Amino acid sequence: MSDTPKATYNRVMLKISGEALMGDQGFGLHPPTVERIAREVKSVHDMGVEICMVIGGGNIFRGLQGSAQGMERTTADYMGMLATVMNALAVQSALEAEGIHTRVISAITMNEVAEPYIRRRAVRHLEKKRVCIFAAGTGNPYFTTDTAATLRASEMSCEAIFKGTKVDGVYDKDPIKHADAKRYETVSYDDVLAKRLGVMDASAIALARDNNLPIIVFSLDEPGGFKGILAGEGTYTRVQG
Ligand code: UDP
Numbered sequence: 001m002s003d004t005p006k007a008t009y010n011r012v013m014l015k016i017s018g019e020a021l022m023g024d025q026g027f028g029l030h031p032p033t034v035e036r037i038a039r040e041v042k043s044v045h046d047m048g049v050e051i052c053m054v055i056g057g058g059n060i061f062r063g064l065q066g067s068a069q070g071m072e073r074t075t076a077d078y079m080g081m082l083a084t085v086m087n088a089l090a091v092q093s094a095l096e097a098e099g100i101h102t103r104v105i106s107a108i109t110m111n112e113v114a115e116p117y118i119r120r121r122a123v124r125h126l127e128k129k130r131v132c133i134f135a136a137g138t139g140n141p142y143f144t145t146d147t148a149a150t151l152r153a154s155e156m157s158c159e160a161i162f163k164g165t166k167v168d169g170v171y172d173k174d175p176i177k178h179a180d181a182k183r184y185e186t187v188s189y190d191d192v193l194a195k196r197l198g199v200m201d202a203s204a205i206a207l208a209r210d211n212n213l214p215i216i217v218f219s220l221d222e223p224g225g226f227k228g229i230l231a232g233e234g235t236y237t238r239v240q241g
Contacts, residue, residue, distance in 0.1 A: 004046055004047050005047065005231035005232075006047070006231075007044070007047040007048060007049045007230045007231065008230060008231070008232045009049060009159045009160055009230060010048075010049065010050060010159060011049070011050040011051075011052070011126060011156065011157065011158050011159055012044075012049060012050070012051060012052070012158050012159060012160055012161070012162055012230070013052040013053070013054065013149055013152065013153035013156070013158040013160070013161045013162065014041065014051060014052070014053045014054075014161075014162045014164060014226070015053075015054045015055075015056075015145070015146065015149035015161055015162065015163050015164070015200075016037065016053070016054075016055055016056065016164045016220060017055075017056040017058055017059075017145075017165075018055060018056040018057045018058040018059035018060060018083065018084070018087050019056070019058050019059050020033070020037065020055075020059075020164060020220055021033055021034050021037070021055070021059055021087055021090065021091070022059040027059060027060075028059055028060065029059065029086075029087070029090050031090075031094075034090050034091060034094045035094050035097070036223075037091065037094070037220065038091065038094035038095045038097070038098050038100075039098060040220070040223075040224075040225070040226045040227070041053070041095060041100070041131065041226070042095070042098045042099075042100055043224065043226070043227040044226055044227050044230050045100055045129070045131060047227065047230060047231070048129075049230060050126040050127070050129065051126075051131045051132075052126065052131075052132045052133075052134060052152060052153065052156050052158060053088075053091065053131060053132070053133045053134065054084075054133075054134050054137075054145050054148050054149035054152060055084060055087040055088055055091055055133065055135070055145070056084060056087070056144075056145040056146075057080045057081065057082075057083030057084040057086075057087060057137075057145065058080075058083075059083075059087070060083035060086060060087070061076075061079045061080050061082075061083040062076075062080050063076040063077035063078075063079065063080040063141065064076075066079060066080070073141065073142075074141040074142075077141030077142065077143075078108075078141060080137070081107070081108060081136040081137045081139070081141075082108075082136070084135050084136055084137055084145060085104070085106055085108075085110070085113065085114065085135040085136055087135075088104045088106075088114070088133045088134075088135035089104060089113065089114075089135075091133055092104050092133055095131055100131055101128075101129070101130045101131070102130055102131045102132070102133060103115055103122075103125050103130050103131075103132050103133070104133045104135050105117050105122055105125075105132055105133065105134050105135065106134075106135045106136045107134070107135070107136040107137060107138055107139030107148070108136040108139050114135055114136075117134070117139075119155055119156075122134075122152075122155075122156060123156060123157075126156060132156070134148065134149075134152045138151055143203065144200075144201050144203070144204065146163075146200035146201050146203075146204035147200075147201065147203045147204040147207060149161055149163075149204070150200070150204045150207040150208045150211075150213065151207065153213055154207070154211045154213060158213070159214075160213065160214045160215070160216050161208065161213060161214070161215045161216070162216045162218060162226065162229070163199065163200065163215055163216065163217045163218070164218060164219070164220030164226065165217060165218070165219060165220065166219065166220070166221055167219055168183065168218060168219040168222065168225075168234075168235045168236060169183040169184065169217050169218065169219075169235060169236050169237030170183065170184050170187055170192070170197050170199055170217050170237040170239065171183050171184070172184070172195075172197075183235070183237060184237045185237065185238070186237065186238045186239075186240055187199075187237060187238075187239055187240075188239070188240065188241060189205050189206075189208060189209035189239060189240070189241060190209070192205050192239055193205055193206070199215060199217055199237075199239055200215065205239070208239070209241065212241055214238055214239065214240045215238070215239040215240075216229060216236050216237070216238055216239075217236060217237045217238075217239065218234065218235075218236040218237075219236075222234070
Protein backbone atom coordinates (compact mmCIF):
# COMPACT_ATOMS: atom_id res chain seq x y z
CA MET A 1 0.00 0.00 0.00
CA SER A 2 1.44 3.34 -1.01
CA ASP A 3 0.26 5.21 2.12
CA THR A 4 1.90 2.69 4.43
CA PRO A 5 5.10 4.19 5.84
CA LYS A 6 8.24 2.11 5.94
CA ALA A 7 8.82 0.51 9.31
CA THR A 8 11.95 1.26 11.29
CA TYR A 9 12.10 -2.33 12.58
CA ASN A 10 11.79 -5.69 10.82
CA ARG A 11 10.96 -7.97 13.73
CA VAL A 12 9.55 -6.91 17.09
CA MET A 13 8.08 -8.32 20.27
CA LEU A 14 4.88 -6.71 21.56
CA LYS A 15 4.31 -7.30 25.26
CA ILE A 16 0.96 -6.39 26.76
CA SER A 17 -0.38 -7.13 30.19
CA GLY A 18 -3.50 -9.19 30.67
CA GLU A 19 -5.11 -6.10 32.15
CA ALA A 20 -4.85 -4.37 28.77
CA LEU A 21 -7.53 -6.79 27.54
CA MET A 22 -10.12 -6.17 30.24
CA GLY A 23 -11.22 -2.66 29.24
CA ASP A 24 -12.94 -0.91 32.15
CA GLN A 25 -14.38 -4.13 33.52
CA GLY A 26 -11.84 -4.86 36.26
CA PHE A 27 -11.58 -8.53 35.33
CA GLY A 28 -11.45 -10.90 32.36
CA LEU A 29 -11.74 -10.15 28.69
CA HIS A 30 -13.53 -7.22 27.04
CA PRO A 31 -14.03 -8.29 23.40
CA PRO A 32 -14.17 -4.75 21.90
CA THR A 33 -10.85 -3.96 23.61
CA VAL A 34 -9.29 -7.19 22.32
CA GLU A 35 -10.54 -6.31 18.82
CA ARG A 36 -9.08 -2.80 19.07
CA ILE A 37 -5.67 -4.20 20.01
CA ALA A 38 -5.91 -6.68 17.13
CA ARG A 39 -6.45 -3.76 14.73
CA GLU A 40 -3.38 -1.99 16.16
CA VAL A 41 -1.35 -5.15 15.54
CA LYS A 42 -2.79 -5.48 12.03
CA SER A 43 -1.72 -1.96 11.12
CA VAL A 44 1.88 -2.84 12.00
CA HIS A 45 1.63 -6.23 10.29
CA ASP A 46 0.48 -4.38 7.15
CA MET A 47 3.81 -2.52 7.19
CA GLY A 48 5.55 -5.87 6.69
CA VAL A 49 6.87 -6.10 10.25
CA GLU A 50 7.29 -9.59 11.73
CA ILE A 51 5.46 -9.65 15.03
CA CYS A 52 5.88 -11.73 18.17
CA MET A 53 3.48 -11.22 21.07
CA VAL A 54 3.44 -12.12 24.73
CA ILE A 55 0.29 -11.41 26.69
CA GLY A 56 0.14 -11.50 30.49
CA GLY A 57 -2.52 -13.14 32.57
CA GLY A 58 -3.17 -10.61 35.30
CA ASN A 59 -6.75 -9.97 34.15
CA ILE A 60 -7.56 -13.55 35.12
CA PHE A 61 -5.06 -14.84 37.68
CA ARG A 62 -1.71 -13.91 39.19
CA GLY A 63 0.39 -16.43 41.07
CA LEU A 64 1.34 -13.97 43.80
CA GLN A 65 -2.31 -13.19 44.52
CA GLY A 66 -3.11 -16.89 44.79
CA SER A 67 -0.20 -17.53 47.13
CA ALA A 68 -1.18 -14.52 49.27
CA GLN A 69 -4.54 -16.23 49.72
CA GLY A 70 -2.87 -19.39 51.01
CA MET A 71 -2.41 -21.32 47.77
CA GLU A 72 0.86 -23.11 47.17
CA ARG A 73 2.98 -20.71 45.10
CA THR A 74 4.06 -22.91 42.23
CA THR A 75 0.52 -24.20 41.68
CA ALA A 76 -0.72 -20.62 41.68
CA ASP A 77 1.97 -19.70 39.14
CA TYR A 78 0.90 -22.53 36.85
CA MET A 79 -2.65 -21.20 37.06
CA GLY A 80 -1.29 -17.79 36.06
CA MET A 81 0.47 -19.35 33.08
CA LEU A 82 -2.74 -21.08 32.02
CA ALA A 83 -4.50 -17.70 32.20
CA THR A 84 -2.04 -16.36 29.62
CA VAL A 85 -3.07 -19.17 27.26
CA MET A 86 -6.71 -18.06 27.44
CA ASN A 87 -5.68 -14.50 26.64
CA ALA A 88 -3.48 -15.68 23.77
CA LEU A 89 -6.40 -17.61 22.26
CA ALA A 90 -8.64 -14.54 22.56
CA VAL A 91 -6.08 -12.36 20.76
CA GLN A 92 -5.51 -15.07 18.14
CA SER A 93 -9.22 -15.17 17.43
CA ALA A 94 -9.41 -11.37 17.07
CA LEU A 95 -6.33 -11.27 14.80
CA GLU A 96 -7.69 -14.03 12.59
CA ALA A 97 -10.97 -12.11 12.30
CA GLU A 98 -8.78 -9.32 10.83
CA GLY A 99 -7.42 -11.80 8.28
CA ILE A 100 -4.00 -12.28 9.90
CA HIS A 101 -2.44 -15.73 10.15
CA THR A 102 -1.27 -16.51 13.66
CA ARG A 103 0.13 -19.28 15.81
CA VAL A 104 -0.27 -19.64 19.56
CA ILE A 105 2.90 -21.28 20.81
CA SER A 106 2.78 -22.54 24.37
CA ALA A 107 5.64 -23.11 26.78
CA ILE A 108 3.47 -25.77 28.45
CA THR A 109 2.51 -28.54 26.04
CA MET A 110 -1.19 -28.66 25.27
CA ASN A 111 -1.20 -29.85 21.69
CA GLU A 112 -4.95 -29.65 21.26
CA VAL A 113 -5.00 -25.87 21.66
CA ALA A 114 -1.52 -24.58 20.87
CA GLU A 115 1.74 -25.56 19.25
CA PRO A 116 4.61 -26.55 21.50
CA TYR A 117 7.52 -24.13 21.52
CA ILE A 118 10.17 -25.16 19.00
CA ARG A 119 12.47 -22.23 18.28
CA ARG A 120 13.26 -22.97 14.64
CA ARG A 121 9.62 -23.58 13.88
CA ALA A 122 8.62 -20.28 15.44
CA VAL A 123 11.26 -18.45 13.39
CA ARG A 124 9.85 -20.03 10.26
CA HIS A 125 6.35 -18.81 11.16
CA LEU A 126 7.69 -15.28 11.51
CA GLU A 127 9.42 -15.50 8.14
CA LYS A 128 6.05 -16.47 6.68
CA LYS A 129 4.57 -13.33 8.32
CA ARG A 130 2.50 -15.24 10.83
CA VAL A 131 2.05 -13.45 14.13
CA CYS A 132 3.50 -15.69 16.85
CA ILE A 133 1.75 -15.40 20.21
CA PHE A 134 3.93 -16.98 22.86
CA ALA A 135 1.73 -18.29 25.66
CA ALA A 136 2.23 -19.88 29.11
CA GLY A 137 5.08 -17.52 29.95
CA THR A 138 8.45 -19.20 30.27
CA GLY A 139 6.79 -22.42 31.41
CA ASN A 140 8.40 -21.96 34.83
CA PRO A 141 6.95 -20.71 38.10
CA TYR A 142 8.53 -17.68 39.81
CA PHE A 143 8.81 -15.82 36.51
CA THR A 144 6.61 -13.25 34.83
CA THR A 145 5.44 -12.69 31.32
CA ASP A 146 7.81 -9.69 31.08
CA THR A 147 10.67 -12.13 31.44
CA ALA A 148 8.99 -14.49 28.97
CA ALA A 149 8.73 -11.63 26.46
CA THR A 150 12.41 -10.77 26.90
CA LEU A 151 13.46 -14.41 26.59
CA ARG A 152 11.42 -15.09 23.45
CA ALA A 153 12.42 -11.74 21.91
CA SER A 154 16.06 -12.71 22.39
CA GLU A 155 15.52 -16.19 20.96
CA MET A 156 13.61 -14.81 17.96
CA SER A 157 16.26 -12.11 17.35
CA CYS A 158 13.71 -9.33 17.70
CA GLU A 159 15.17 -5.84 17.34
CA ALA A 160 13.18 -4.44 20.25
CA ILE A 161 10.49 -5.19 22.78
CA PHE A 162 7.47 -2.89 22.59
CA LYS A 163 5.87 -2.71 26.00
CA GLY A 164 2.35 -1.34 25.63
CA THR A 165 1.13 0.41 28.79
CA LYS A 166 -1.45 2.96 29.84
CA VAL A 167 1.05 5.84 29.60
CA ASP A 168 3.34 7.00 26.82
CA GLY A 169 6.64 6.10 28.43
CA VAL A 170 8.64 5.90 31.63
CA TYR A 171 8.27 8.78 34.08
CA ASP A 172 10.30 9.81 37.11
CA LYS A 173 7.13 9.42 39.19
CA ASP A 174 3.61 8.19 38.56
CA PRO A 175 2.19 10.57 35.89
CA ILE A 176 -1.37 9.66 36.83
CA LYS A 177 -0.84 10.89 40.41
CA HIS A 178 1.70 13.71 39.81
CA ALA A 179 1.09 16.49 37.28
CA ASP A 180 4.81 17.45 37.33
CA ALA A 181 6.04 13.94 36.46
CA LYS A 182 8.67 13.99 33.70
CA ARG A 183 8.95 11.45 30.91
CA TYR A 184 12.37 10.09 29.97
CA GLU A 185 13.22 10.06 26.26
CA THR A 186 15.77 7.36 26.96
CA VAL A 187 16.77 5.67 30.19
CA SER A 188 19.44 3.08 30.89
CA TYR A 189 18.72 -0.45 32.07
CA ASP A 190 20.83 0.30 35.15
CA ASP A 191 18.78 3.41 36.01
CA VAL A 192 15.55 1.47 35.60
CA LEU A 193 16.87 -1.08 38.09
CA ALA A 194 18.50 1.38 40.52
CA LYS A 195 15.57 3.81 40.59
CA ARG A 196 12.99 1.00 40.51
CA LEU A 197 11.18 2.70 37.65
CA GLY A 198 8.76 -0.19 37.29
CA VAL A 199 9.10 -0.69 33.52
CA MET A 200 9.33 -4.46 33.88
CA ASP A 201 10.44 -6.71 36.71
CA ALA A 202 14.15 -6.84 37.51
CA SER A 203 14.79 -10.25 35.89
CA ALA A 204 13.33 -9.05 32.60
CA ILE A 205 15.36 -5.82 32.64
CA ALA A 206 18.57 -7.69 33.48
CA LEU A 207 17.96 -10.18 30.65
CA ALA A 208 17.26 -7.35 28.19
CA ARG A 209 20.43 -5.58 29.34
CA ASP A 210 22.56 -8.73 28.97
CA ASN A 211 21.24 -9.24 25.43
CA ASN A 212 21.34 -5.54 24.52
CA LEU A 213 17.65 -5.62 23.62
CA PRO A 214 15.99 -2.17 23.67
CA ILE A 215 12.61 -1.80 25.38
CA ILE A 216 10.23 0.77 23.91
CA VAL A 217 7.59 1.79 26.44
CA PHE A 218 4.55 3.36 24.75
CA SER A 219 0.83 3.90 25.24
CA LEU A 220 -1.39 1.20 23.90
CA ASP A 221 -4.41 3.40 24.62
CA GLU A 222 -3.32 5.90 21.95
CA PRO A 223 -5.08 4.90 18.68
CA GLY A 224 -2.47 4.29 15.99
CA GLY A 225 0.30 4.59 18.57
CA PHE A 226 1.99 1.26 17.85
CA LYS A 227 2.09 1.91 14.11
CA GLY A 228 3.23 5.51 14.66
CA ILE A 229 6.25 4.44 16.64
CA LEU A 230 7.17 1.81 14.06
CA ALA A 231 7.01 4.62 11.49
CA GLY A 232 9.43 6.69 13.62
CA GLU A 233 6.84 9.02 15.19
CA GLY A 234 5.04 9.49 18.50
CA THR A 235 6.15 9.72 22.10
CA TYR A 236 7.71 6.86 24.01
CA THR A 237 10.66 6.01 26.21
CA ARG A 238 13.49 3.86 24.99
CA VAL A 239 15.25 1.74 27.61
CA GLN A 240 18.74 0.92 26.40
CA GLY A 241 22.36 0.42 27.49
N1 UDP B 1 3.80 -16.84 35.31
C1 UDP B 1 4.76 -17.76 35.70
N2 UDP B 1 5.85 -17.94 34.90
C2 UDP B 1 6.05 -17.24 33.75
C3 UDP B 1 5.08 -16.28 33.37
C4 UDP B 1 3.96 -16.10 34.17
O1 UDP B 1 4.62 -18.40 36.73
O2 UDP B 1 7.06 -17.47 33.06
C5 UDP B 1 2.57 -16.70 36.12
C6 UDP B 1 2.72 -15.82 37.33
O3 UDP B 1 1.96 -16.39 38.39
C7 UDP B 1 2.09 -14.53 36.90
C8 UDP B 1 0.98 -14.99 35.99
O4 UDP B 1 1.54 -16.13 35.32
O5 UDP B 1 1.57 -13.81 37.99
C9 UDP B 1 0.47 -13.99 34.98
O6 UDP B 1 1.54 -13.35 34.35
P1 UDP B 1 1.92 -11.81 34.62
O7 UDP B 1 1.72 -11.48 36.07
O8 UDP B 1 3.28 -11.58 34.05
O9 UDP B 1 0.82 -11.08 33.76
P2 UDP B 1 0.58 -9.51 33.48
O10 UDP B 1 0.90 -8.77 34.74
O11 UDP B 1 1.51 -9.10 32.38
O12 UDP B 1 -0.85 -9.44 33.06
